[in-house]
Amino acid sequence: MGEVLVLVDHADGVVKKVTTELLTLARVMGEPAAVWVGPGYNDAASATLAEFGAAKVYVAEDPALNDYPVAPTAELLASIVASASPVAVLVASSADGKEAAGRLAVKIDSGVITDAVDIDASMTATQSVFGGSTIVHSRVTSGTPIFTVRTNAVAPVPAPGAATRVDVSVSLTASATKARITGRTVAAKGGRPELAEAAVVVSGGRGVGSADGFDVIEKLADSLGGAVGASRAATDAGWYPHQFQVGQTGKTVSPQLYIANGISGAIQHRAGMQTSKTIVVVNKDAEAPIFELADFGVVGDLFTVVPQLTEQVESRKGA
Amino acid sequence: MRQGDKFWSVAMKIAVCVKQVPDTWAEKRLRADDSTLDREAADGVMNELDEYAVEEALKLVEAHGGEVVVVSMGPDRAGETVRKALSMGADSGIHLVDDSLHGSDALATSYALATVLAGRDFDLIIFGSESTDARMSVVPAMVAERLDLAQLTFAQKVDVTGDTVTIERLADYGFDTVTASLPAVISVVEKINEPRYPSFKGIMAAKKKPVETLSVADAGLDASKIGASAAWSGVADFAARPPKAAGVVVTDDGDGGLKIADFLTNQKFI
Ligand SMILES: Cc1cc2nc3c(=O)[nH]c(=O)nc-3n(C[C@H](O)[C@H](O)[C@H](O)COP(=O)(O)OP(=O)(O)OC[C@H]3O[C@@H](n4cnc5c(N)ncnc54)[C@H](O)[C@@H]3O)c2cc1C
Ligand SMILES: Cc1cc2nc3c(=O)[nH]c(=O)nc-3n(C[C@H](O)[C@H](O)[C@H](O)COP(=O)(O)OP(=O)(O)OC[C@H]3O[C@@H](n4cnc5c(N)ncnc54)[C@H](O)[C@@H]3O)c2cc1C
Numbered sequence: 001m002g003e004v005l006v007l008v009d010h011a012d013g014v015v016k017k018v019t020t021e022l023l024t025l026a027r028v029m030g031e032p033a034a035v036w037v038g039p040g041y042n043d044a045a046s047a048t049l050a051e052f053g054a055a056k057v058y059v060a061e062d063p064a065l066n067d068y069p070v071a072p073t074a075e076l077l078a079s080i081v082a083s084a085s086p087v088a089v090l091v092a093s094s095a096d097g098k099e100a101a102g103r104l105a106v107k108i109d110s111g112v113i114t115d116a117v118d119i120d121a122s123m124t125a126t127q128s129v130f131g132g133s134t135i136v137h138s139r140v141t142s143g144t145p146i147f148t149v150r151t152n153a154v155a156p157v158p159a160p161g162a163a164t165r166v167d168v169s170v171s172l173t174a175s176a177t178k179a180r181i182t183g184r185t186v187a188a189k190g191g192r193p194e195l196a197e198a199a200v201v202v203s204g205g206r207g208v209g210s211a212d213g214f215d216v217i218e219k220l221a222d223s224l225g226g227a228v229g230a231s232r233a234a235t236d237a238g239w240y241p242h243q244f245q246v247g248q249t250g251k252t253v254s255p256q257l258y259i260a261n262g263i264s265g266a267i268q269h270r271a272g273m274q275t276s277k278t279i280v281v282v283n284k285d286a287e288a289p290i291f292e293l294a295d296f297g298v299v300g301d302l303f304t305v306v307p308q309l310t311e312q313v314e315s316r317k318g319a
Numbered sequence: 320m321r322q323g324d325k326f327w328s329v330a331m332k333i334a335v336c337v338k339q340v341p342d343t344w345a346e347k348r349l350r351a352d353d354s355t356l357d358r359e360a361a362d363g364v365m366n367e368l369d370e371y372a373v374e375e376a377l378k379l380v381e382a383h384g385g386e387v388v389v390v391s392m393g394p395d396r397a398g399e400t401v402r403k404a405l406s407m408g409a410d411s412g413i414h415l416v417d418d419s420l421h422g423s424d425a426l427a428t429s430y431a432l433a434t435v436l437a438g439r440d441f442d443l444i445i446f447g448s449e450s451t452d453a454r455m456s457v458v459p460a461m462v463a464e465r466l467d468l469a470q471l472t473f474a475q476k477v478d479v480t481g482d483t484v485t486i487e488r489l490a491d492y493g494f495d496t497v498t499a500s501l502p503a504v505i506s507v508v509e510k511i512n513e514p515r516y517p518s519f520k521g522i523m524a525a526k527k528k529p530v531e532t533l534s535v536a537d538a539g540l541d542a543s544k545i546g547a548s549a550a551w552s553g554v555a556d557f558a559a560r561p562p563k564a565a566g567v568v569v570t571d572d573g574d575g576g577l578k579i580a581d582f583l584t585n586q587k588f589i
Contacts, residue, residue, distance in 0.1 A: 011491070069470070069472075069488060069495065070460060071463075071464075071470060074464070094491075095448075095472075095473055095489070098455065098456050098457050098460075099456070099460035099470070100460075101457065102425065102455075102460045102461045103460050105426055105457075105461065106426065106429065106461050107464065109426075109551075110551060111424065111426065111550070112426070112457065112551070112552065113552055114454075114457060115455075124555055128560070129453075130347040130348070132560060133346070133347075133348075133559060134347075134348065134349060134557055134558070134559055134560065135559075135560050136349070136354075136554055136556075136557040137555040137556050137557065138553060138554045138555060139552065139553060139555055140551060140552045141550065141551060141552060142550075142551040143551060175467050178468065178469035178470070178499050178500075178503075179469040179497050179498070179503070180497065180499065181495045181497050182485075182496050182497070182498050183495065183496035184490075184495050185487075185493040185494050185495070186492045186493045187492065187493040194491070196491070200588070224589075232509075241493075242475075242510065243489070243490075243492065248449070248451065248454075249368070249448070249449070249508050256588070257583075257586075257588050268367075271451075271454075278588075279566075280579055280582070281568075282575070282579075286568070291566075293566075294566040294567075294568060295566040295582075296567050297566060297567070297569070298568070298569055298570070298571050298575035298576075298578065299568065299571060300570065300571025304573075305571055305575040305579070307576070308574075308575065308577060309575075311576070312577055312579075312580030312589075313580060316580060316589045
């Protein structure tokens, strides 16, 4: 069985859930081989990769890898492709992931398909395009197929692998080090699940009215163990930090449950949440276009509906 | 070179890549014959994020002196999008137009754009961070790779001082400050500025600004690397997703939260 390279998405030494999804998908096509780029590979990470079927883990650990965006990852992937001749390469559909995949495609002269929601054994990818209105099946027709895969597209299923470590030496070229990271600004983060990965996302828009108003949104999110999202109107107003923006220029999310509160449903917002499995809407304007997407909607004031819902969730959970 | 001082700064030569896309609100669909985007079915507009790219280029030239060249690959009517950028204030345009480009994938598009951009001594090449139709977010990185230039993408802020460019790159956790020497490739997000509307004067002036129209042969492109037949990836088939069953919408009578809770309980979310 051919090797399928899976680029590991990790933060603070922890393997992100999307990687376990990619490993699950990779097993359909061949034998998964994970690629860890950056310092901090550790036993827990190795255990996670093994649990989801990585036969090998290529580890490139030079601390310098943290100093340059995207280009070094593409360079390392290209060198592993050259030596391991994999049958496919899978990368998460994050901003960094897509760009690394794009640069890799140029380097190895191979086709790239972005935002796949499924890939079958014949390496035909499924893409959900135009805000989910059209389902496309596409194939890479030249070179080693490269796919970027959306978070939450497949359910991770464990299947043990050896996760045998294979060290990869790093010597970055001048081309990979032209843009240097000189500072990292980390916004305060709470104890909530990561927006892109969360099974439940509770979002607030202009209707929330103020930064303090987000309190009701956060309480509902916490009762459901979900993440908090925001529309651009809310992030632009400074009520909620930009990294929580959902939409065309924010995160694309596809949770099991998306609850939109005080959001009108502009096309740019829909672009980031339309493929959510179940959508609940609270908006005081019955004409708001967001209701077109609703599986269940309430026309009403979010400041009465949402706290009542939170209270119900809390009491029913306890029951 | 002192920033903001036209007499002492070396004038910048900036390219902005703009894509014509179907109107944001239009229903988009694929053509039955060759599975490419039906670009005739809707009005074409400049990709929204590319307006921010044009604006950023204009602002940089206002501060440092220099010129803005807008570059677009697309069918005849993409010429309108080039004119729009000129009416905002760009100085000249390059329109790569050729029937054989139809159906190009991201590899082919980045190859064509990189070939047109190469050898023209641009200090900066500015892109939008994503198109609203295909939404790949890969073309800027691929062009940087092809031209062997620094990649400074997803910028919410751009600063040029001397021959150094520094951006704030959006990230999950906040942002990274990323810096490089010119020349470089940049892509911008919508946080970065507020694009200007073309003025009447700007629209009139745009009519007289030069636009170089290039065919595949003019641009020196290898015909075997472009268009649908050369694509590295292709669509096997497609279908409209079956419409979602209409949901239930109720008006709050003091029990709206309760009703949602019932729905969530039914759906096993609680
Ligand atoms: C290039 C570009 C990129 C963009 N990218 C994004 C993006 O990534 N994400 C994004 O979200 N937007 C994006 N936008 C902006 C988008 O067009 C909309 O402006 C934005 O989504 C509106 O946010 P909103 O729905 O919160 O606000 P509004 O459209 O003002 O809607 C507020 C809603 O709240 C309701 N409301 C008010 N008070 C209450 C209350 N007490 N209870 C219940 N309901 C109430 C109102 O009825 C209304 O429907 C982008 C725009 C551009 C041009
Ligand atoms: C629904 C759909 C899905 C597709 N999926 C794939 C796929 O999986 N793989 C693939 O290889 N191709 C795919 N294509 C083809 C793809 O649209 C083109 O290759 C396109 O040129 C590059 O993708 P993008 O528009 O998403 O670019 P992005 O990378 O999102 O564009 C970023 C920026 O690049 C610049 N830019 C992009 N195109 C041009 C242009 N023509 N002229 C000037 N500047 C430009 C703009 O500044 C833009 O803001 C798809 C097309 C459609 C319609």
